[in-house]
Amino acid sequence: MWQAIFDRILSDFITRGTLRIRYPDGSEREYGDGTSPAAQISLHEAALLPRMVKNPEMAFGEGYMDGSLSIDEGGLENAMRIAIRSAAANPLPVVQRIQMRAEYLMRPLIQRNSVPLSKRNVAHHYDLSDDFYRLMLDPDMQYSCAYFQTPDMTLEQAQKAKKDHIARKLCLEPGMRVLDIGCGWGGLALTLAQKHGVRVTGLTLSENQHRTANQRIQAAGLHKQIQIRLLDYREVEDQFDRIVSVGMLEHVGAPQFQTYFDRISDLLHPEGVALIHSIGRNGPATNQSPWLSKYIFPGGYVPSLTELVGPVSRTGMWFLDIESLRLHYAKTLRCWRDRFEHNLDQVRAMYDDRFIRMWRFYLTACILVFEERDQTVFQLQLGHKRDAVPLTRDYLYQSPQPMRDAAE
Incomplete structure (x- = not known):
């Protein structure tokens, strides 16, 4: 029964590309319009079929992770691209639409993100082995969207360019006090x-990041200039000339957006500048992927710009500039995935095959939401005064004059 239902759903739904399915009983069916991309999937267990009907996104991800589903031809990226393009061209099945609506209504509970829950959510992802992240990231451990000023930039060059671009937007002067919310392994603070x-x-709320960042600061002899605190942004009581937050807003959750921007406003000096760098959605508010929430970023949520305008406006701060980096994160993720696959033997020495398939699925899905769907990266430049930064963007594209070069 479930195979017949699933077959009927795919017959109506897969209309872009070519997808071949080998079912547990050995039968095969082809779906789509016969064009590229093409992929072939094998379903190895009949128990997977009802899950694919009821919650296809979750079942596909979990089936790939646990091996009850395999990609025989075309690769994971092609299989996912076919599904994404077909979803864009056709209405989702009724069951899935009802489920998505229910999940949307549950957002206040799913993304409540209290201080203790936020720390637990951060530990789930960021307290993996630092050695694992070193296999994938650049030497500065930048785990956020790079800035590819030219197409031939290496990941290292693009991450340096990202930090320089942010620094120009902050309009820094020696001696200023800067708050880095979500500082990661300390690379931006050091720069x-x-x-x-x-x-x-x-x-940071990550024990690993806190420890590693402090080790790097001590090694650089900058312990009097940089302080890394294991602290939630809601617990800070001080004021700063500049505030920067890179890749952290995605962990705040929609119910906390007003609290987040209220704290930015309270902590920012009256003549200060804040730069918020975050994955965003070029479209209306929607749900976080249930697979991503369960396995990768619990409590996470990618906001639409419309969800941020209201909370910022209610603080009285100005939007001094808004930039959309668009495909830069897709290029960044491809670099990470290439390094992940290149270092697979070392990854396998740390984690099992299920973990490897989970991370491959995560990185591939993230590439495709930037290339095929509505995700981008927003840089929001905020301030209390409308003239806190120059009135044109010329200052962003002049050669910076730093105090001294960083040790790269």
Whole structure:
């Protein structure tokens, strides 16, 4: 019964590309319009079929992870691209639409993200082995969208360009106090202190990142200039000339957006500048992927720009500039996935095959939502005063004059 239902759903739904399915009983069916991309999938267990009917996104991801589903031809990226393009061209099945609506109504509960829950959610992802992340990231451990000023840039060059672009938007002067919310392994804090002579307070909820960032700061001899605190942004009581937050807003959750921007407003000096760098959605508010929420980023949510305008406006701050980086993150993710696959033997020495398939699925899905769907990266430049930064963008594209070069 479930195979017949699934077959009927795919016959109506897959209209872009060519998808061949080998069912558990050995039968095969082809769906789509016969064009590229093409892929072949084998379903190895009959128990997977009802799950694919009821919640296809979750079942596909979990089936790939646990091996009850395999990609025989065309690769995972082609299989996912066919599904994404078909979803864009056709209405979703009724069952899935009802489920998505229910999940949307549950957002306040799913994304409540209290201080203790936020720390637990961060630990789930960021407290994996630092050695694992080193296999995938650039040496500075930048785990956010790079900035490819030219198409032939390496990942290292593009991540340096990202930090320089952010520094220009912050309009830094030596001696300024900078708050880095979600400072990761301390790379941006080190760059800002070394190149621009500012004092940085970094915040993280990850035990691993806190430890590694402090080790890097001690090694650089900058412990008097940089302080990394294991602290939630809601617990800070101080004021700063500049605030920067890179890749952290995605962990705040929609119910906390007003709290987040209220804290930015309260912590920012009256003449200060804040730069918020976040994955965003070029479309209306929707749900986070249930697979991504369960396995990769619990409590996470990618906001639409419309969801951010209201909370920022209610603080009284100005949008000094809004930039959409669009395909830069797809290029960044491809670099990470290439390095992940290149270092697979070392990854396998740390984690099992299920983990490897989970991360391959995560990286591939993220590439495709930037290339095929509505995700981008927003940089929001905010301030209390409308003239807190120059009135044209010329200053962003002049050669910076840092205090001294950083040790790259």
